Amino acid sequence: MKLFRLDQLDAERAANDGAYLRFLKERHMSAGLYALAPGETDTQTPHAQDEIYQIVSGRAELTVGDETATVGRGCVVYVPAGVPHRFHHVTEELRVLVVFSPPED
Template structure:
């Protein structure tokens, strides 16, 4: 069994001074914690894997392809492989659990 605590993951991510911390990598999936502070810009590019976001905290808008919606704590967003997507108008520090399937390359 593998168990993770958000506070520990956030501390490790911050200590490594990166926006993204991959904390799980298995044969069929990987998972990470993504952090974008209020007012920052999301620079990610489309991925080769399907992706799911679970917003742990914060507020922002997210665009996936041609669709845009607002997200906040508890929002879940699915992004198909190869589709352009970005968080923007980040009004509160955003913390997001990210799951890739298959694992991120």
């Protein structure tokens, strides 16, 4: 078993001055924690892997392809591989659990 605590992961992410911290990479998947402050720009480009986002905290708009939705704590979103996507209009400190399959490089 591997056990992770989101508060510890977030502290590690912040200590490394990054918006993203990959904390798990296995044969068929990887996982990370992504964070954006209000007004911050999401610079993601499409990924070669399918993704699942679980919003841990915060509030923002998320555009995936040509669809846009408001997301907040408790939302889970599937983003297919290769589809352009980004968070924007972040109004509350955003923390997102990200799962990639297959694992990101």
